[in-house]
Amino acid sequence: MNTKADKTIxxxxxxxxxxxxxxxxxxxxxxxxxxxxxxxANRDLATYKHTLRVAHIAKAVGKELDLSDKExxxxxxxxxxxxxxxxxxxxxxxxxxxxxxxQDRRIMEYHPLIGAKLFAPRLHDDxxxxxxxxxxxxxxxxxxxxxxxxxxIDTFSRIAAVADEFEALTSNRPYKTAFSVNVAxxxxxxxxxxxxxxxxIVNALSRIASTLVLKDVxxxxxxxxxxxxxxxxxxxxxxxxxxxxxxYRYLLVLDNxxxxxxxxxxxxxxxxxxxxxxGRFQVDHGVIVASQVHDEIGQRLKDTVAxxxxxxLNYDGSVMLFRKHxxxxxxxxxxxxxxxxxxxxxxxxxxxQTHYEWGVETNCHRIWFPRSTPIxxxxxxLFSLQVQDIESCSIKDSES
Numbered sequence: 001m002n003t004k005a006d007k008t009i010x011x012x013x014x015x016x017x018x019x020x021x022x023x024x025x026x027x028x029x030x031x032x033x034x035x036x037x038x039x040x041a042n043r044d045l046a047t048y049k050h051t052l053r054v055a056h057i058a059k060a061v062g063k064e065l066d067l068s069d070k071e072x073x074x075x076x077x078x079x080x081x082x083x084x085x086x087x088x089x090x091x092x093x094x095x096x097x098x099x100x101x102x103q104d105r106r107i108m109e110y111h112p113l114i115g116a117k118l119f120a121p122r123l124h125d126d127x128x129x130x131x132x133x134x135x136x137x138x139x140x141x142x143x144x145x146x147x148x149x150x151x152x153i154d155t156f157s158r159i160a161a162v163a164d165e166f167e168a169l170t171s172n173r174p175y176k177t178a179f180s181v182n183v184a185x186x187x188x189x190x191x192x193x194x195x196x197x198x199x200x201i202v203n204a205l206s207r208i209a210s211t212l213v214l215k216d217v218x219x220x221x222x223x224x225x226x227x228x229x230x231x232x233x234x235x236x237x238x239x240x241x242x243x244x245x246x247x248y249r250y251l252l253v254l255d256n257x258x259x260x261x262x263x264x265x266x267x268x269x270x271x272x273x274x275x276x277x278x279g280r281f282q283v284d285h286g287v288i289v290a291s292q293v294h295d296e297i298g299q300r301l302k303d304t305v306a307x308x309x310x311x312x313l314n315y316d317g318s319v320m321l322f323r324k325h326x327x328x329x330x331x332x333x334x335x336x337x338x339x340x341x342x343x344x345x346x347x348x349x350x351x352x353q354t355h356y357e358w359g360v361e362t363n364c365h366r367i368w369f370p371r372s373t374p375i376x377x378x379x380x381x382l383f384s385l386q387v388q389d390i391e392s393c394s395i396k397d398s399e400s
Contacts, residue, residue, distance in 0.1 A: 055079035058163035064204040078131030085115030135160040158198040248322040255375035259314035271330040277361030300350040337368035
Protein backbone atom coordinates (compact mmCIF):
# COMPACT_ATOMS: atom_id res chain seq x y z
CA MET A 1 0.00 0.00 0.00
CA ASN A 2 1.51 3.29 -1.12
CA THR A 3 0.33 5.82 1.47
CA LYS A 4 1.60 8.99 3.05
CA ALA A 5 2.32 7.00 6.20
CA ASP A 6 4.50 4.52 4.28
CA LYS A 7 6.56 7.38 2.89
CA THR A 8 7.04 9.32 6.12
CA ILE A 9 7.26 6.68 8.87
CA UNK A 10 10.38 4.53 9.18
CA UNK A 11 9.45 1.60 11.43
CA UNK A 12 12.22 -0.07 13.43
CA UNK A 13 12.16 -3.84 13.41
CA UNK A 14 13.56 -5.97 16.23
CA UNK A 15 12.92 -9.62 17.09
CA UNK A 16 14.04 -9.18 20.70
CA UNK A 17 11.77 -6.33 21.77
CA UNK A 18 11.03 -7.65 25.23
CA UNK A 19 14.72 -8.12 26.05
CA UNK A 20 15.75 -4.69 24.80
CA UNK A 21 13.02 -2.67 26.52
CA UNK A 22 12.48 -4.86 29.57
CA UNK A 23 8.96 -3.54 30.27
CA UNK A 24 8.86 -5.24 33.68
CA UNK A 25 11.62 -3.20 35.28
CA UNK A 26 12.75 -0.46 32.93
CA UNK A 27 11.45 2.60 34.75
CA UNK A 28 13.27 4.88 32.32
CA UNK A 29 10.95 3.85 29.49
CA UNK A 30 7.83 4.61 31.56
CA UNK A 31 9.33 7.90 32.70
CA UNK A 32 9.94 8.91 29.08
CA UNK A 33 6.35 8.11 28.16
CA UNK A 34 5.05 10.11 31.11
CA UNK A 35 7.24 13.03 30.07
CA UNK A 36 5.76 12.90 26.58
CA UNK A 37 2.30 12.83 28.14
CA UNK A 38 3.13 15.90 30.21
CA UNK A 39 4.32 17.66 27.06
CA UNK A 40 0.86 16.97 25.67
CA ALA A 41 -0.69 18.36 28.87
CA ASN A 42 1.21 21.61 28.38
CA ARG A 43 -0.08 21.86 24.82
CA ASP A 44 -3.70 20.78 25.30
CA LEU A 45 -5.08 19.92 28.72
CA ALA A 46 -8.30 18.43 27.37
CA THR A 47 -6.38 15.96 25.18
CA TYR A 48 -4.16 15.09 28.14
CA LYS A 49 -7.21 14.18 30.22
CA HIS A 50 -8.58 12.21 27.28
CA THR A 51 -5.41 10.12 26.91
CA LEU A 52 -5.32 9.23 30.61
CA ARG A 53 -8.89 7.98 30.47
CA VAL A 54 -8.34 6.09 27.20
CA ALA A 55 -5.31 4.33 28.72
CA HIS A 56 -7.41 3.37 31.75
CA ILE A 57 -10.26 2.03 29.59
CA ALA A 58 -7.94 0.15 27.23
CA LYS A 59 -6.06 -1.51 30.08
CA ALA A 60 -9.33 -2.62 31.68
CA VAL A 61 -10.50 -4.08 28.36
CA GLY A 62 -7.13 -5.78 27.93
CA LYS A 63 -7.51 -7.46 31.31
CA GLU A 64 -10.97 -8.65 30.35
CA LEU A 65 -9.43 -10.17 27.20
CA ASP A 66 -6.75 -11.93 29.31
CA LEU A 67 -3.74 -10.08 27.90
CA SER A 68 -0.45 -10.72 29.71
CA ASP A 69 1.03 -8.15 32.07
CA LYS A 70 3.66 -7.22 29.47
CA GLU A 71 0.98 -6.77 26.82
CA UNK A 72 -1.11 -4.64 29.19
CA UNK A 73 1.89 -2.40 29.80
CA UNK A 74 2.49 -1.99 26.06
CA UNK A 75 -1.21 -1.20 25.54
CA UNK A 76 -1.28 1.32 28.39
CA UNK A 77 1.89 3.12 27.27
CA UNK A 78 0.68 3.28 23.69
CA UNK A 79 -2.65 4.78 24.72
CA UNK A 80 -0.93 7.34 26.96
CA UNK A 81 0.75 8.81 23.87
CA UNK A 82 -1.77 7.87 21.18
CA UNK A 83 -2.70 11.53 20.61
CA UNK A 84 0.80 13.01 20.98
CA UNK A 85 0.56 14.19 17.36
CA UNK A 86 -2.05 16.75 18.42
CA UNK A 87 0.79 18.87 19.80
CA UNK A 88 1.28 19.99 16.18
CA UNK A 89 -2.42 20.69 15.42
CA UNK A 90 -3.37 24.44 15.44
CA UNK A 91 -5.77 25.79 18.07
CA UNK A 92 -8.09 26.84 15.27
CA UNK A 93 -8.85 23.15 14.84
CA UNK A 94 -8.30 21.79 18.37
CA UNK A 95 -10.55 24.37 20.04
CA UNK A 96 -13.18 24.74 17.35
CA UNK A 97 -16.62 24.72 19.07
CA UNK A 98 -18.37 23.21 16.08
CA UNK A 99 -18.24 20.30 13.68
CA UNK A 100 -15.24 20.24 11.34
CA UNK A 101 -15.32 21.36 7.75
CA UNK A 102 -13.30 19.46 5.14
CA GLN A 103 -10.09 21.39 5.77
CA ASP A 104 -10.39 21.08 9.56
CA ARG A 105 -10.89 17.34 9.21
CA ARG A 106 -7.92 16.96 6.89
CA ILE A 107 -5.63 18.83 9.32
CA MET A 108 -6.87 16.79 12.30
CA GLU A 109 -6.33 13.54 10.45
CA TYR A 110 -2.61 14.27 10.34
CA HIS A 111 -2.19 13.73 14.08
CA PRO A 112 -1.70 9.93 13.96
CA LEU A 113 0.96 10.38 11.25
CA ILE A 114 2.75 13.08 13.25
CA GLY A 115 2.78 10.99 16.42
CA ALA A 116 3.87 7.80 14.69
CA LYS A 117 6.64 9.63 12.84
CA LEU A 118 7.88 10.89 16.19
CA PHE A 119 8.06 7.45 17.81
CA ALA A 120 8.81 5.04 14.97
CA PRO A 121 12.53 5.81 14.46
CA ARG A 122 13.23 5.88 18.20
CA LEU A 123 11.24 2.97 19.63
CA HIS A 124 12.05 -0.70 19.11
CA ASP A 125 8.44 -1.82 19.39
CA ASP A 126 6.09 -1.41 16.46
CA UNK A 127 3.09 -2.25 18.62
CA UNK A 128 3.23 1.12 20.37
CA UNK A 129 3.82 2.99 17.13
CA UNK A 130 0.88 1.12 15.60
CA UNK A 131 -1.44 2.23 18.42
CA UNK A 132 -0.48 5.84 17.68
CA UNK A 133 -0.82 5.40 13.94
CA UNK A 134 -3.92 3.19 13.76
CA UNK A 135 -6.25 4.15 16.63
CA UNK A 136 -8.57 5.84 14.10
CA UNK A 137 -8.48 2.99 11.59
CA UNK A 138 -11.67 0.96 11.12
CA UNK A 139 -12.06 -2.68 10.12
CA UNK A 140 -14.16 -1.84 7.08
CA UNK A 141 -11.56 0.54 5.65
CA UNK A 142 -13.41 3.75 6.52
CA UNK A 143 -10.84 4.97 9.07
CA UNK A 144 -7.73 7.12 8.73
CA UNK A 145 -4.91 7.89 8.01
CA UNK A 146 -4.28 4.81 5.84
CA UNK A 147 -7.77 3.37 5.31
CA UNK A 148 -6.65 -0.08 6.50
CA UNK A 149 -8.90 -3.14 6.58
CA UNK A 150 -9.39 -5.75 9.29
CA UNK A 151 -6.48 -8.04 8.39
CA UNK A 152 -4.10 -5.06 8.53
CA ILE A 153 -5.11 -3.82 11.99
CA ASP A 154 -3.53 -5.41 15.08
CA THR A 155 -5.34 -6.23 18.33
CA PHE A 156 -3.74 -3.41 20.33
CA SER A 157 -4.86 -0.81 17.80
CA ARG A 158 -8.37 -2.30 17.76
CA ILE A 159 -8.59 -2.01 21.55
CA ALA A 160 -7.29 1.57 21.43
CA ALA A 161 -9.90 2.44 18.77
CA VAL A 162 -12.77 1.19 20.92
CA ALA A 163 -11.42 2.84 24.10
CA ASP A 164 -10.80 6.11 22.26
CA GLU A 165 -14.32 6.31 20.84
CA PHE A 166 -15.99 5.24 24.10
CA GLU A 167 -14.14 7.97 26.02
CA ALA A 168 -15.04 10.57 23.38
CA LEU A 169 -18.72 9.58 23.44
CA THR A 170 -18.96 9.73 27.24
CA SER A 171 -17.16 13.09 27.57
CA ASN A 172 -18.30 16.65 27.03
CA ARG A 173 -16.97 18.40 23.95
CA PRO A 174 -17.33 22.04 22.83
CA TYR A 175 -19.85 20.91 20.19
CA LYS A 176 -21.74 18.22 22.18
CA THR A 177 -22.71 17.00 25.64
CA ALA A 178 -21.66 13.60 26.96
CA PHE A 179 -23.68 10.50 26.15
CA SER A 180 -24.58 8.06 28.91
CA VAL A 181 -22.59 4.84 29.16
CA ASN A 182 -25.54 2.84 27.81
CA VAL A 183 -26.03 5.11 24.82
CA ALA A 184 -22.30 5.08 24.08
CA UNK A 185 -22.24 1.27 24.22
CA UNK A 186 -25.22 1.03 21.88
CA UNK A 187 -23.38 3.25 19.37
CA UNK A 188 -20.28 1.05 19.62
CA UNK A 189 -22.40 -2.09 19.23
CA UNK A 190 -23.97 -0.64 16.09
CA UNK A 191 -20.53 0.13 14.65
CA UNK A 192 -19.40 -3.40 15.49
CA UNK A 193 -22.45 -4.90 13.77
CA UNK A 194 -21.79 -2.96 10.58
CA UNK A 195 -18.15 -4.10 10.62
CA UNK A 196 -16.39 -0.93 11.70
CA UNK A 197 -15.19 -1.94 15.19
CA UNK A 198 -14.08 -5.30 16.60
CA UNK A 199 -17.18 -6.98 18.08
CA UNK A 200 -15.22 -9.07 20.61
CA ILE A 201 -13.55 -5.95 21.99
CA VAL A 202 -16.82 -3.99 22.13
CA ASN A 203 -18.43 -6.93 23.97
CA ALA A 204 -15.54 -7.04 26.43
CA LEU A 205 -15.98 -3.32 27.11
CA SER A 206 -19.74 -3.83 27.55
CA ARG A 207 -19.11 -6.42 30.27
CA ILE A 208 -16.95 -4.08 32.36
CA ALA A 209 -18.26 -0.62 31.43
CA SER A 210 -20.42 -0.31 34.54
CA THR A 211 -17.35 -0.86 36.77
CA LEU A 212 -15.14 1.75 35.09
CA VAL A 213 -14.47 4.84 37.17
CA LEU A 214 -13.47 7.69 34.86
CA LYS A 215 -12.87 10.54 37.26
CA ASP A 216 -11.95 13.94 35.90
CA VAL A 217 -8.28 14.85 36.10
CA UNK A 218 -7.67 17.47 38.77
CA UNK A 219 -3.92 17.06 39.28
CA UNK A 220 -2.01 18.90 36.58
CA UNK A 221 1.54 17.67 35.97
CA UNK A 222 3.02 21.16 35.67
CA UNK A 223 1.33 22.71 38.70
CA UNK A 224 -1.58 25.07 39.25
CA UNK A 225 -0.30 27.63 36.75
CA UNK A 226 -1.28 25.28 33.91
CA UNK A 227 -4.92 26.01 34.61
CA UNK A 228 -4.34 29.72 34.11
CA UNK A 229 -2.46 29.10 30.87
CA UNK A 230 -5.27 26.87 29.61
CA UNK A 231 -7.89 29.51 30.43
CA UNK A 232 -5.85 32.15 28.60
CA UNK A 233 -5.51 29.89 25.57
CA UNK A 234 -9.24 29.22 25.47
CA UNK A 235 -10.14 32.88 26.03
CA UNK A 236 -7.75 34.10 23.35
CA UNK A 237 -9.21 31.72 20.79
CA UNK A 238 -12.69 33.21 21.20
CA UNK A 239 -11.62 36.86 21.55
CA UNK A 240 -11.42 39.13 18.53
CA UNK A 241 -7.93 40.63 18.24
CA UNK A 242 -9.04 44.14 17.23
CA UNK A 243 -12.15 44.68 19.36
CA UNK A 244 -11.02 42.37 22.22
CA UNK A 245 -14.62 41.17 22.45
CA UNK A 246 -15.63 37.52 22.74
CA UNK A 247 -17.59 35.71 20.08
CA TYR A 248 -21.00 34.89 21.55
CA ARG A 249 -20.40 31.15 21.09
CA TYR A 250 -17.77 31.34 23.81
CA LEU A 251 -20.62 31.55 26.30
CA LEU A 252 -21.88 28.18 25.04
CA VAL A 253 -18.45 26.67 25.68
CA LEU A 254 -18.36 28.06 29.23
CA ASP A 255 -21.83 26.65 29.85
CA ASN A 256 -20.76 23.28 28.47
CA UNK A 257 -17.74 23.30 30.81
CA UNK A 258 -20.15 23.96 33.69
CA UNK A 259 -18.10 26.84 35.09
CA UNK A 260 -20.73 29.60 34.95
CA UNK A 261 -22.37 30.73 38.17
CA UNK A 262 -19.39 29.64 40.25
CA UNK A 263 -20.34 31.98 43.10
CA UNK A 264 -23.68 30.25 43.57
CA UNK A 265 -25.77 32.90 41.82
CA UNK A 266 -29.47 32.16 41.30
CA UNK A 267 -29.75 33.15 37.65
CA UNK A 268 -28.51 35.20 34.75
CA UNK A 269 -29.61 38.05 32.52
CA UNK A 270 -29.14 38.08 28.73
CA UNK A 271 -29.30 41.40 26.88
CA UNK A 272 -29.19 41.81 23.11
CA UNK A 273 -28.33 45.18 21.58
CA UNK A 274 -29.22 45.03 17.89
CA UNK A 275 -28.86 47.61 15.13
CA UNK A 276 -31.99 47.45 13.04
CA UNK A 277 -31.06 50.53 11.01
CA UNK A 278 -27.33 49.87 10.52
CA GLY A 279 -27.77 48.66 6.95
CA ARG A 280 -29.44 51.89 5.86
CA PHE A 281 -26.91 53.93 7.89
CA GLN A 282 -24.06 52.20 6.06
CA VAL A 283 -25.61 53.03 2.69
CA ASP A 284 -26.13 56.68 3.65
CA HIS A 285 -22.78 57.32 5.40
CA GLY A 286 -20.40 54.70 4.04
CA VAL A 287 -18.74 51.58 5.43
CA ILE A 288 -15.96 53.39 7.33
CA VAL A 289 -18.27 55.71 9.27
CA ALA A 290 -20.69 52.85 10.00
CA SER A 291 -17.82 50.74 11.37
CA GLN A 292 -16.64 53.63 13.56
CA VAL A 293 -20.12 54.13 14.98
CA HIS A 294 -20.46 50.42 15.61
CA ASP A 295 -17.09 50.32 17.42
CA GLU A 296 -18.02 53.41 19.42
CA ILE A 297 -21.16 51.81 20.88
CA GLY A 298 -19.12 48.68 21.51
CA GLN A 299 -16.56 50.64 23.52
CA ARG A 300 -19.30 52.34 25.54
CA LEU A 301 -20.82 48.96 26.34
CA LYS A 302 -17.37 47.60 27.30
CA ASP A 303 -16.83 50.49 29.72
CA THR A 304 -20.24 49.94 31.30
CA VAL A 305 -19.72 46.20 31.66
CA ALA A 306 -16.33 46.79 33.28
CA UNK A 307 -17.96 48.94 35.97
CA UNK A 308 -20.31 46.14 37.06
CA UNK A 309 -18.11 43.10 36.50
CA UNK A 310 -17.02 41.02 39.49
CA UNK A 311 -14.04 38.71 39.45
CA UNK A 312 -14.50 35.07 38.53
CA LEU A 313 -11.98 32.24 38.65
CA ASN A 314 -12.71 30.30 35.46
CA TYR A 315 -13.97 33.02 33.14
CA ASP A 316 -13.77 36.74 32.53
CA GLY A 317 -16.10 38.11 35.19
CA SER A 318 -19.73 38.03 36.29
CA VAL A 319 -20.75 40.39 33.46
CA MET A 320 -19.40 39.78 29.95
CA LEU A 321 -19.86 41.45 26.58
CA PHE A 322 -19.99 39.42 23.35
CA ARG A 323 -20.20 40.09 19.62
CA LYS A 324 -22.90 38.36 17.61
CA HIS A 325 -22.23 39.34 14.03
CA UNK A 326 -23.18 43.06 13.98
CA UNK A 327 -24.98 42.91 17.33
CA UNK A 328 -23.80 42.90 20.94
CA UNK A 329 -24.89 40.44 23.62
CA UNK A 330 -24.38 40.79 27.37
CA UNK A 331 -24.36 38.01 29.95
CA UNK A 332 -24.79 39.03 33.60
CA UNK A 333 -25.15 36.63 36.52
CA UNK A 334 -26.74 37.53 39.84
CA UNK A 335 -29.54 36.67 42.27
CA UNK A 336 -32.35 38.69 40.68
CA UNK A 337 -33.14 40.90 37.72
CA UNK A 338 -33.87 43.71 40.14
CA UNK A 339 -30.21 43.71 41.22
CA UNK A 340 -29.30 44.84 37.68
CA UNK A 341 -31.64 47.81 37.65
CA UNK A 342 -28.83 50.40 37.50
CA UNK A 343 -26.85 48.35 35.01
CA UNK A 344 -29.82 48.03 32.64
CA UNK A 345 -30.46 51.76 32.91
CA UNK A 346 -26.84 52.53 32.01
CA UNK A 347 -26.98 50.21 29.01
CA UNK A 348 -30.16 51.85 27.75
CA UNK A 349 -28.55 55.24 28.20
CA UNK A 350 -25.58 54.25 26.03
CA UNK A 351 -27.90 52.88 23.35
CA UNK A 352 -30.06 56.03 23.41
CA GLN A 353 -26.95 58.22 23.21
CA THR A 354 -25.90 56.49 20.01
CA HIS A 355 -29.34 57.03 18.52
CA TYR A 356 -29.31 60.75 19.35
CA GLU A 357 -25.78 61.27 18.02
CA TRP A 358 -26.00 59.25 14.82
CA GLY A 359 -29.66 58.46 14.23
CA VAL A 360 -29.00 54.72 14.21
CA GLU A 361 -32.08 52.78 15.28
CA THR A 362 -31.00 50.41 18.04
CA ASN A 363 -33.14 47.91 19.93
CA CYS A 364 -32.42 46.43 23.34
CA HIS A 365 -33.99 43.09 24.38
CA ARG A 366 -33.46 41.34 27.69
CA ILE A 367 -34.65 38.20 29.52
CA TRP A 368 -33.91 36.90 33.04
CA PHE A 369 -33.35 33.14 33.44
CA PRO A 370 -32.99 30.85 36.46
CA ARG A 371 -29.54 29.23 36.74
CA SER A 372 -30.96 25.85 35.70
CA THR A 373 -31.75 27.19 32.20
CA PRO A 374 -29.08 26.09 29.68
CA ILE A 375 -27.39 29.00 27.93
CA UNK A 376 -28.33 27.61 24.53
CA UNK A 377 -32.02 27.72 25.43
CA UNK A 378 -31.62 31.21 26.88
CA UNK A 379 -29.98 32.47 23.70
CA UNK A 380 -32.66 30.88 21.55
CA UNK A 381 -35.39 32.72 23.45
CA LEU A 382 -33.49 36.01 23.36
CA PHE A 383 -32.78 35.83 19.63
CA SER A 384 -36.43 34.95 18.95
CA LEU A 385 -37.39 38.38 20.33
CA GLN A 386 -35.11 39.96 17.76
CA VAL A 387 -36.68 37.92 14.96
CA GLN A 388 -40.17 38.86 16.10
CA ASP A 389 -39.15 42.51 16.16
CA ILE A 390 -37.73 42.33 12.63
CA GLU A 391 -40.83 40.55 11.31
CA SER A 392 -43.07 43.13 12.99
CA CYS A 393 -41.17 45.95 11.30
CA SER A 394 -41.37 44.19 7.94
CA ILE A 395 -45.14 43.95 8.26
CA LYS A 396 -45.38 47.64 9.14
CA ASP A 397 -43.18 48.59 6.18
CA SER A 398 -45.29 46.54 3.77
CA GLU A 399 -48.50 48.06 5.12
CA SER A 400 -47.19 51.58 4.71
